[in-house]
Amino acid sequence: MTKTYRIEVDCAACALKMENAARKTDGVAGANVNFMTQKMSVDFAEGCDHRHVMESVRRNCKRAESDCEVYLS
């Protein structure tokens, strides 16, 4: 399952960092951050609760790049 989330990030390098952080999160099969459209699409692994996973994605992104935001709704 893939879902797209709105994000806020200031620079392309930071977007790359967010992407890597999201990819390393448990329950994420694949992630793609689009700096230009300010969107993140996350491909969830089978049988994961996407809300739960996104919480940790958000936390990991914040850790990698303090100046970013992932809107979960």
Added chain:
Amino acid sequence: MSRKQKRMLVRIISSAIFMVILALVPVTGLVRLALYLAVYLLIGGDILLKAARNIVHGQVFDECFLMAIATVGAMAIAIWDRSGDYTEAVAVMLFYQTGELFQAIAVGRSRKNISALMDIRPDWANIEKDGQIVQVSPEEVAVGSEIIVRAGEKVPIDGVVTEGSTTLDTSALTGESLPREVTVGDDIISGCINMTGLVRIRTTRDFGQSTVSRILDLVENASSRKSRSEDFIARFARVYTPAVCLGALALAVLPPLARMIMGLNPVWHDWIYRALTFLVISCPCALVISIPLGFFAGIGGASKAGILVKGSNYLEGLSKVDTVVFDKTGTLTRGVFEVQGIHHSSMPEERLLELAALAESASNHPISKSLRKAYGHSVDIDRVRDIEEIGGNGVTAVVDGHAVACGNERLMKRLGISCIGCRSVGTIIHVAVDGEYAGHIVISDVVKDNSRKAVDELKNAGVSDIVMLTGDSGPVARDVASRLGITSVHSGLLPADKVDRVEALLHERKKGKLLAFVGDGINDAPVLSRSDIGIAMGAMGSDAAIEAADVVIMDDDPLRIPLAMRISRKCMSIVYQNIVFAIGVKLICLLLGALGVANMWLAIFADVGVMVLAVMNATRALFVNRL
């Protein structure tokens, strides 16, 4: 400017003012240091904080860290030397922040400009409620409800016109500037702009399934498929920053040590300063920002021209195409039969056509339809009687009291009428009146006006192989091909054969070159997905094509294919310019910094300047009108 950016601007301006005041006020010693430190923290405090936080999180090498080290280092040198020259550290931080702000604004602005160009999203739909027209959000409109679109409004949802007629501007979808007329019963596609009259539309899809939503979805997700150049930059940035840091460390330590061994003054302070300059230059911003922006602009520009590219990898691929395989029907030809000529007619040609059209009036065969279309007048059924359709042969009927037979050679043989063969390629319809041969009508599929030009332009663009595949018979295929200047033709193919042909061609293509297949997307899906780049044409409203193809051409003009290749090449040359320019300037600055020619000021200017120029260059990919 966002609130964050405004806050930054205030910080920049106030610290700049403080710096000027400090330069004028003659304070010395610790007071001077304290005042400069205050300004330094005002402008760069967040950077120091962020660098510290990143180190805690195990992410050492990023630009905050580099800037922190460089400026703290410069500060330390100034304290060590007791020179009281703290300006440099503060100034570098000030310029860095200004550059960052400028970059955020410039990128944000081009991002918005590009998005605005692609903004075909309708904001509302009008529905009638108790005799009043109310605006509702398009998502709320159910399939089968009636919406009203006034002049000047966007059509929000796909549907069928139930009342009124108007002219539509489809340029946002197709890039085609010619307006399109619609009237009651016609399909209408969302995203068009209603130019003249009010129409009522019965929706046939919900908003999410409508053309406009699908296209927006496609364009917005396009840049998520990354091209090889983007991957290269991402990898480059990962190696580059640590490499420059190590370089800086080596520069700070090795030369002074070497000098010490050689018995010279090590001048530590000089070399450390050079190393710090190194760090300032090392931010890879210009690269990381301008390459994706270039692709984004390229995709935006292409979609303005009615060409949807599903990812930067395909935009990159288009520039490497040297084999183009065309499907014939519906791609190079219109897929509609038209009367090409009337030969050996024993009566005026119009009269022959009239008799044939009347005789065929009851038939629904595409050939009959094309005869009626060529006749051009409405058919008066009362003039025709005793219509008899003989399957696989033709039609006999009595028209205006004359016995008319219309059909192929077999029909003529059956009626015992000798007919004259035809050398033209196409479907031949022989006509006999009252038992006498009266001539024949040639009908064939029509080549699109621009097909020949498109083939020529592709050849000029360096496409070495142009191949045509068709399910049609050999003579028809060869005729079309020779008129278009295509030398390689494979005819009589079933859909599965087309896949085999394309696979064979894929094996033959040169290394580093790609094969593009162009089809109308309806029964070509397997071939579209098998080829390197599948291009679907005339796809407006066809879901199958949008799904299967990598590049979707919204209208059915074959000239858009060479145009797409030109857009792709322009975009790629901009991307390469930016890569070479940004890396080149950085390397030169690194060299100058190592030699001690460039100081920190120059370094920071180089960094910001390259970034701004690269972003401006990237935006150029958006302009595709004069290609």
